[in-house]
Amino acid sequence: MAVKTLKSNAKEAELGDLVSELELLKDVDHPNVIKLLGACTIMDGPLYVIIEYAEHGSLRHYLKKSRASKIKNDDDDGYMENAPTVTPTDILNFAWQIAKGMAYLTEMKVGILVAVAYS
DSSP: OEEEOOOTTOOHHHHHHHHHHHHHHHTOOOTTBOOEEEEEEOTTSOEEEEEOOOTTOOHHHHHHHHTOSSOBOTTTSOBOOSOOOOOHHHHHHHHHHHHHHHHHHHHTTOSSOOOBOOO
């Protein structure tokens, strides 16, 4: 599980975005879309949105990590060892899963893509 919340100095618009995401995720149930597990609110306190944990992080990060066994990591200025190997078949599989998740969100008339999960 992963928990999303806002920093203490977040703007009202950012809170609105997180509340909107929570509202959207409440009605979504598909294997290729991140699942909402719950939410925690306290009167005049922080909002916590509890979602499914994506073990490999974002697809972008995963693909970037897979480019080579040693590539520069913009996040910490280090190098990544033991990067995963991604085949053309994997890329097609990712694209297929993304398309299925997006088609589902379109059917649900969800105007914003929240997060697409891949396995």
